[in-house]
Amino acid sequence: MDFPLLLVALVLGIIEGLTEFLPVSSTGHLIIFGDLLGYNDDTSKVFKIVIQLAAILAVCWDYRERLIKVASGLRTEPSAQRFVGMLFVAFLPAAVLGLMFHSKIKALLFNPITVATALVVGGLIILYVEKRAYKPRIMEVEQMRWSDAVKVGFAQALAMIPGTSRSGSTIMGGLIFGLSRKAATEFSFFLAIPTMFAATAYDLYKNWALLRAEDLPVFAVGFVASFVAAIWAVKSFIRFISNHTFIIFAWYRIAFGLFVLATWYFGWVEWSEA
Template sequence: MDIQLLLTALVLGIVEGLTEFLPVSSTGHLIIVGDLLGYNDDTSKVFKIVIQLAAILAVCWDYRERLIKVAVGVPNDSAAQRFVGLLFVAFLPAAVLGLMFHSTIKDLLFNPLTVATALVVGGLIILYVEKRAYHPTVNSVDDMGWGDAIKVGFAQALAMIPGTSRSGATIMGGLIFGLSRKTAAEFSFFLAIPTMFAATAYDLYKNWALLKLEDLPVFAVGFVASFLAAMWAVKSFIRFISNHTFVVFAWYRIVFGLIVLATWQLDLVEWSEP
């Protein structure tokens, strides 16, 4: 058994779990860290799908009571039906645009330099959003309207550009459109469920031939690491934003992105290029 590969799987699993629901771009981190560790072959594509699935299962577990209540209530509970409807409306923009441009974006933009640039730009956008006057008008997911959902959905679609961050786009979009910090974060978590399950299913379908039984130990290590890290990150993130802004994440994105760009410009690291 390749111990180094198992350690790589452990590191990438932790990176995925910690960053999936934070506004820092998990896909971007996986691209950069995977490139740095030399794990960017065909098998890595399926591995990244598996650990992303683990992260979304973690948030399903964290919010299991709410999800079970909704699932049980859908046949006859208007509140549950409305909640599912909001998620569906918000899910549509990314679903439609993703089907149209998925392959093109992966071929042209999935590289460390694009990610680093998007990290910096996204960080600057977060700083701009945080400097605006903040007057939330929607203080609960249950108070969201159909217009709120579709606007957040189009914000999420921007995250097809790697390095943008799906959670970052939806949360910042939510703040701009009048959602409270906690509401924006929680709706981002809920919206991640159909979005990431759909993306995972599509990617697995496209890469099914790359699945190999001998890769199971590596996938298992990454899956468990991602699941546990995501559970911790989601709970910690909700506690953090109850009393803090997103400025720290903005500066983290900017510094991290600039470091990657500097190491490329100075030929200190041989990053994969478009």
Template sequence: MDLPQYLVALILGIIEGLTEFLPVSSTGHLIIFGDLLNFNDEVGKVFEIVIQFGAILAVCWDYRQRLTDVALGITRYASARRFVTLLFVGFLPAAVLGLLFHSKIKALLFNPLTVATALIVGGLVILYLEKRNHRPRIHAIDDMRWTDALKVGFAQALAMIPGTSRSGATIMGGLIFGLSRKTAAEFSFFLAIPTMFAATVLDLYKNRALLHLHDFPMFAIGFVAAFLSAMWAVRGFIRFVSNHTFIAFAWYRIAFGLFVLATWYFGWVQWTAA
């Protein structure tokens, strides 16, 4: 599908912002739609890094008061140091495993068919977990122990498989380990900040030769679209999970994954496959 470059940037930016913090896999959506829109070359991969950074900043902006309080109080308040410790501990598994395996996983699994399969499997896992009797013992991030953060961090590491969903893995992991729905979602948002900042800086450094001034307008459009749509999505998601289950997201994942597999099986779309 050949669309004007700036329109493609706008579409992918909105998709990134809407899906980054929902349990539906933003990376999976970008791989699928990037392939569909013929924007899956090396420049397209750098573009994805840039718009993911826009989505991160949206969370930083939404939670700027909490982050500012932590930054200013880290030398004075034990609660601020404890919050930073939780994020650091939760960040470690993805950081270590990402350095060891991310390149291999990216080379082997970053294609639409893998994503579709992971979307379906992840949706089935969510349906299974939602059938369990969820009795949270942790109703605020401040009530978490470092062991809780570590467990959620290992759950987050599963998202290295495209289509799994970083937010989905951390939120579902949080529910399994006793966090309330809202606490699991908020900790997932905060944990995304160091995780995605580190991944963004590392990927930009590795792909610095592909950064060119003439691509700036396209990158800027995607960045702003991702920032604004992510800010809207985060606020709506917190309101939603306070009173609803994640079953709707599970069925969406399954339906979308089956649709992509059907288009491949019947030859409707010539997907890129590893």
């Protein structure tokens, strides 16, 4: 058994779980740390799909009561039908644009330097949004209108650029369009479910030939680590944003992005170009 590789799987699984639902870009962190740890081969592509699936299952588990309630009332409850409709409308922009540009973006932009640049730019955008102090008109997800869902959906689509952050784009878009911090964050969690399941299924289909039985222990370690870390992160994040702004995440993004760019500029780390 390859214990060093299992350790890498544990580290990357924890990173995925901790960052998937925070506005710091889990994909960006996986690209950077995967490159740094030398785990960026074909097998790593499937591994990242597995640990992303674990993270989304974690949020499903955390919100299981609400999801079960919506599912059970889908035939008869207008509120449940409207909620699912909102998620579908918000999901469409990323789904359509993802099918159109997914392969090109992966080929051209999935590298540490692009990620670091996007981290910095995204951090500056968060600072700008927080400085504007948008006044919320929607305190709960249930108060959203169809037009709100469409606008947040297009904001989420910006996250196709690695390092941008799906949750960051969705939450910041929500704040700009009038959602409260809690509503924007919760809608980001719920919107992640169809978005990430669809992305996971698509990536798994594209990389099915890379699945190997001997990789199961590595995938299992990463899956469990990601699941546990994601549950902790979601609960902690909801508590945090009830009394804090997102500014700390902005400065983290900027500092981390500038550090990676500095290691590239001064030649301290030989980052991959693709």
